[in-house]
Amino acid sequence: MNNSSVIDLLISANPVELEKDFDSRVITNIVKPPIVVRLDGGAGFGKALRDFNWPRDERVHRALIKAAVELMRVFSGEYALVISDEINVFLLSYVPFNGREYKLISSMAGLASAIVSNALGRVLYFDARVIPLNDDCRDVARYMLYRVRVGFNNYHVEVAQRSRVVPPESTPHIGDVIKALGGPRLTWESLGTCLVRTRVELEGIDRRSGERIKYVRKRIVERNPIDVINELSRCGPNAQ
Secondary structure, three states, X not given: OOHHXXXXXXXXXXXXXXXXXXXXXXXXXXXXXXXXXXXXXXXXXXXXXXXXXXXXXXXXXXXXXXXXXXXXXXXXXXXXXXXXXXXXXXXXXXXXHHHEHHHHHHHHHHHHHHHHHHHHOOOOOEEEEEEEOOOOHHHHHHHHHHHHHHHHHHHXXXXXXXXXXXXXXXXXXXXXXXXXXXXXXXXXXXXXXXXXXXXXXXEEEOOOOOOEEEEEEEEEEEEOHHHHHHHHHOOOOOOO
């Protein structure tokens, strides 16, 4: 095709009509708060990190926490749960992009992938999904408990199978697995880390008077997931 034909082809295309046609085919779901966005390590995540400590490496966990903090900051998350290879970000009062799901999950997955890849020096990526929550903080607690329970189970089963205290091809009840291991391991490896946006009282110096003052700022702090679950489980109905 010569240059003249290329120009004719391009000029004959009506971008306004094409935009109208193809934009109308975009699958757009609108989501409203409260929701949780779960980001999971994509295919090949574990293989790319095969030379890291098994089954949980603190360097990986800290990289995921770093990504979770930034996701909370950028997307106004109120909680995040980091466990195993996943990041759960809770958007309880606000969803950006006017609630357009595809923009939300693509932006969050892209940001998380970039931060974790840079922190660990590997090409890693995340996929993401949106889970609607009931307008009740106890539902936040139930979802957190669900993901902690899955991570807790997977960690202990992996350790038990690898150490041969249970048959490698079997998946006994978690109670039997814990018994075979001589007790549970209640650490970040099995429980993960919860991030909470909270008010923190700080101390500083008044610029004018030079006197010490106290003031309150919002900070993202790390908490034990079980403590957060217990606190949220005691909240009143329709409360966040």
